[in-house]
Amino acid sequence: MNKNQSKTISWIVILSSLVITFFFLYQMKENAYMETDLDEYMPKEHPAFVYSDKAEEWFHIKDGILIAIENKNGIYNSGSLQKIKDMTKQLQDMNEFDDNDVTSLYSADNITGSADGMEVESFYSKVPKSEEKLKEIQAKVKTNDMVFGRLISEDETVALVVAGMNDSTFTEEFYNQILEFAHSFEGDGDKIYVAGRPIVEGTMGLLGPADMKRMVPIVLIVIALVLYFLTRSVRATTATLFSVFLSTIWAFGLMAWLKVPIYSVSTMMPVMLIAIGVAYGIYFYNHLNEFLSIGNKPNLSEGVKNTIKILWKPLAMAAFTTLIGFLSLLTSQVYPIKYFGIFTAFGILVAFVLALAFLPASVILFGYSGKKGKTDNSNTVSNKIQKLTDKILEKKNITYITLAFIVIISLYGISKVWINSSFLDKFETDSDIVLTDNFVNSKFGGTSTLNVILESTESNAFKNPENLSLIDRMQTETEKLPKVGNSFALSDYLKRMNKVMNEDKAEFYAIPESSDMVAQYLLLYEMSGDPENLTKVVNYDYNRSNVTFQLKGDDSKTINEAMAVIKSYEDDFKAKGIEIKYAGSGYKALVFTDLILEGQIYSIVMSLVMVFILLSLMFKSIKVGLIGSVPIVITALISFGVMGLLDIPLSTTTALLSSIAIGIGIDYAIHFLENYKLNLLQTSNPVYALYATMGITGRAILYNAIVVISGFLVLLFSVFPPNRTLGALVSMNMFTSLIGTLSIMMILSYTFKIFSIKNHTSANK
């Protein structure tokens, strides 16, 4: 192949890359769309979700937007009451809400009893002006447990307007609209707070990706600077970044072309591709430099060919094993994660092909001068590397002990790892949304809900006072938990009715004595109250009932604590032929995170096994396979160990980090081993071979780690906490992989004499 030929080929490579890139850009422009509905993440066919969705329909379970109106001088004034009324009516008029799903002091029924009868009336319809009338409302609220502490805070300074809605109708515009709407009621001593799951989800759906969009360019700039600092070549830096950039576009372009939406986990794809893609560039230029520095007369075309020849095998192996790591995510039951695995794998494939096609082509066409100012101190550098290598080998016991120590601590840390399904925990503790949530939680039962669905095979089961008392006991017991605010069930209606029908005497605030009485009260409620309310707690056959718990947190710990108490009643219910099930968005999020974790553990184990097998096959030695797997095992251990120790919960974001740990860690090991093998063939002295390997590959790995770590440390300045955690953990994973490869793996490679041919083993003795 002569010079012209290679130029022609290079042009073809560059131009076809650009054509494909434009095609994918066009696809992105035409078809890309962001999926913000979190329900779309859930595996819909999973039994827990299928059931929850059904229960949500039976009992009209919806996520509530909570608008709190606070007036420090007391809520019972004409102005605040007028606002509650206006807000209620205007929310009812919005298409997103059914009239019945907007609850407030204005829309609530006040059922009261007297000696001769029962009255159902609203607390007010026309806003009263006189002090006397206002006091009257205050007194009415205070004696109604279904309103006091639920819609009006116990200190009487805050009123709540709750608007239930389906997540699927929640859009970005609506989110902005509802915030603007709520805050338009601010003023005259009234403060407005907006909380509730739809708001939290909405904020998160907007904040996360927006933050990523802002951070990725900065990450790229930092990586570019460090890359330039290490390679001292504008062309190398530009070409590397450009090829990484192209691989990202191709990956997203393919997604758009196949009409797969962009999920919020997909925003991690650029991060992964940058971390892994940049490495390929560094290996390429590092080897090229090596060749150019050895050769007397720099011949680019020869250098490129030589580099490709040496590099294609380890790069292919590295890329292949990384692909396996990501493709193992296909076992996940969560579609966005499956897609994340497939398309990141595709991006890596592209990055690999570009590193061996696009980068060589750009070197041939645009020239490359090699690393400047490198030759002068090359001897001192290799001296240092030799000394370092000697030291590591000499003090290997220190490494073993340290490692053992780290492994023990990590295992302890791993035992403390917990999964968090919380959305709120993703925000700053002093952010608006968390403060609002804390405020509403401090005044009311809780901003999050857990629905407990009780099912019996016998109809009329929930007219039975024994069953109702059991529900009541379960409610009381669960409410004792500090994070459980209050609960709401059929039993509450019956207790209230019983009291009302017995002249409002406090001692009758209890479950009625007979099932006939229960049935008659319920009939009475249907005739006088709003029958729609009852459909939210019991079905037509009275064999399915919904108990709603208000929780002061949406994190897994809070939900699990509540569920633990509820589960302790499982046997009692079972004895009565009643089964306990769960529903609602909080529960679904909990199941969802469990699924992610389960899938994650499965895919980690699977990819570790696959990587071990592949390494063993590649190097035709089980020993090498085992030794090569050591750095990634350590990286994964430390990654999860640190999460446990620092109380960083597993979430959708952090769970995916193990893919990076494996994807990158394995690259380091493969390059090191492959280079060591080549060097051994040349020198046949393991120590010299190690010197050489540390010199070339060691440096490449180090550079790669420096570039990516410095890039990801930028994420520490992100405003979105999950992105900060991501930056810190990716940096840490790179670092442990680096150290693991250059210390323990090197020591093991040497100690266990891998790739050794018989005669040189004896020569070594």
Add this chain to the structure above:
Amino acid sequence: MRKVNLIFVMVLIFGLLQMQEAKAQLSGAQIMQKVYDQPSGKDLQGELTMTLENKQGEQRVRKLKQYILKEAQGEKKIMFFMSPADVKGTSFMNWSYTNGQDDDQWIYLPALKRTKRISSEGKGDYFMGSDFTYDDLGDRHPDEDNHKLLREENVNGKACYVVESTPKEEDYMYSKTITWVMKDNYIGLKREFYDEDGKLLKTLSINKYEKISGFWTILETEMKNVQKDHKTKMVFGNVLINQNIPATKFTERSMTLGQ
């Protein structure tokens, strides 16, 4: 002069034709008045089976015995629950007044052995969890709405007037109703109710009607809430009219008697 006369005659003829037309064509208001004026008995008694069916297809069936007495100042109604068993003997009494006064209501719960007065504000309340509001069940006076005859068409082979009624009251629960009135007997055969936003909310259909003791009586009717996918079927049986039910039937004491 002749010319003027001719015009005069033409105007006259045209005017007469118009009057002729008006005579043949009833206005919407006139049609609804005729529906309202439909003669009914002084009293009525019978059994009512009310079936509620929700979106999931679950049903709630209740059997009641009811007595209705019409008096000059209003209507008295008493209902006794026959089934399901756990509410048997529960009774409900309602007195409504023509002078616009709020209804008086009582309930007797046998488990509690006490009669209680219940007072409720709106006529827009749904009756026993059904799709009928108290207002849907009562006779709404035609003067409360503006009526417009939309068209005439056949429904199930019956020639009907189609009348749109818009409430004069601003905050009424329906923005309008459309009623199909049979031409031959002025019985409403079908009605559509539209919500505040002008969207179809419910449809009422009369599935069976008969002349009993000389009065047209509805025997089967179904109301369907199309927005909630919920429906209520009412079937009347053993209907007797003008049996001279005594006024003493409609007292708190008789409520406790079970039927």
